Amino acid sequence: MAIFSHFIGKIVALIIQPLIGLLFAAALFMFGWGILVFFDTRGADPKERARGKGVLMWGIIGFFIMVSGMSINAAVTKTFCGTAFCMP
Numbered sequence: 001m002a003i004f005s006h007f008i009g010k011i012v013a014l015i016i017q018p019l020i021g022l023l024f025a026a027a028l029f030m031f032g033w034g035i036l037v038f039f040d041t042r043g044a045d046p047k048e049r050a051r052g053k054g055v056l057m058w059g060i061i062g063f064f065i066m067v068s069g070m071s072i073n074a075a076v077t078k079t080f081c082g083t084a085f086c087m088p
Contacts, residue, residue: 008080012073020069027062034059 038052 005081008077012077016069016073020066020073023062023069024066027059027066030055030062031059 034052034055034057036052037055038049040048040052
């Protein structure tokens, strides 16, 4: 069991956590871009405002997915390693 928990710890630390961080940064970028498009001074065009709302919505969905992924990650590592953070 110690070898398996060490293996899971390596996968989480080297692959999953950096991937979640990268996707979280992408969601933050999308959210910021949506704010810029929505509140742009030239954004009097309803199509541009709707586009900004759509980008904001996808940014929020991305945040939700990343928080869910971090929660699942913590649950899996706690199950196999006994703590929420399993260092390899």
